[in-house]
Amino acid sequence: MSAHTGRLLLRTQDPFLLPEQALLTARLSEAGLLGTPLEGGNHAFAVGERFLQLVTFAGCSVRIELSPVGDAPFCHIRFTGPFQWPVFLSGRNTRPPRCRNCRSPLRNWKETAPAWDKAAPTSVTCPSCGEASPPWDYDWKEKAGFGRLFIQIEEIFPGEATPTPELMALLSGSSGCEWRHFYIQDG
Numbered sequence: 001m002s003a004h005t006g007r008l009l010l011r012t013q014d015p016f017l018l019p020e021q022a023l024l025t026a027r028l029s030e031a032g033l034l035g036t037p038l039e040g041g042n043h044a045f046a047v048g049e050r051f052l053q054l055v056t057f058a059g060c061s062v063r064i065e066l067s068p069v070g071d072a073p074f075c076h077i078r079f080t081g082p083f084q085w086p087v088f089l090s091g092r093n094t095r096p097p098r099c100r101n102c103r104s105p106l107r108n109w110k111e112t113a114p115a116w117d118k119a120a121p122t123s124v125t126c127p128s129c130g131e132a133s134p135p136w137d138y139d140w141k142e143k144a145g146f147g148r149l150f151i152q153i154e155e156i157f158p159g160e161a162t163p164t165p166e167l168m169a170l171l172s173g174s175s176g177c178e179w180r181h182f183y184i185q186d187g
């Protein structure tokens with residue numbers, strides 16, 4: 001099996017917020033980000049007719065497959081969640097996050113991370129400056145993220161595509177909160 005290319009994920013800036021998924025789905029469908037629901041349901045959608053206006057691809061040629069051809073990966077959008085509390089998503093591309101206070105990397109994040117997916121995760125003390133802060137306050141450089149509802153766009157190599165300001169405004173207008181994006185590669 002070939003390695004997972006990656007995905008672009010959208011999350012709320014405040015990891016505790018839980019936007020209403022039905023309303024978001026309706027607005028994102030109207031705006032042309034989401035296309036037809038995919039077989040099997042599971043809150044997965046083909047990309048909509050304005051997908052390429054709402055997500056900007058770097059480079060001159062967009063090589064993404066927009067519809068299924070055999071078993072090859074193709075671009076689609078899926079909701080993950082809702083979760084009862086903020087969950088932590090990371091991947092093989094995740095690097096030690098930096099302390100917001102002193103910018104030192106938190107090298108042991110992998111050992112600490114299993115304790116984060118619960119109702120009230122303990123704060124993480126920076127080994128360099130001693131500042132204690134919740135894990136989502138560390139700077140993950142768009143390589144990991146916390147949230148209760150995620151919108152995942154498969155398959156996107158990290159940094160290959162970014163949400164446009166129009167899409168970010170659409171998300172905040174449909175949910176009443178600010179959003180951020182990040183990238184995950186499985187495996």
Ligand SMILES: [Zn+2]
Nearest residue numbers: 099102126129
């Ligand atoms: Zn620090």
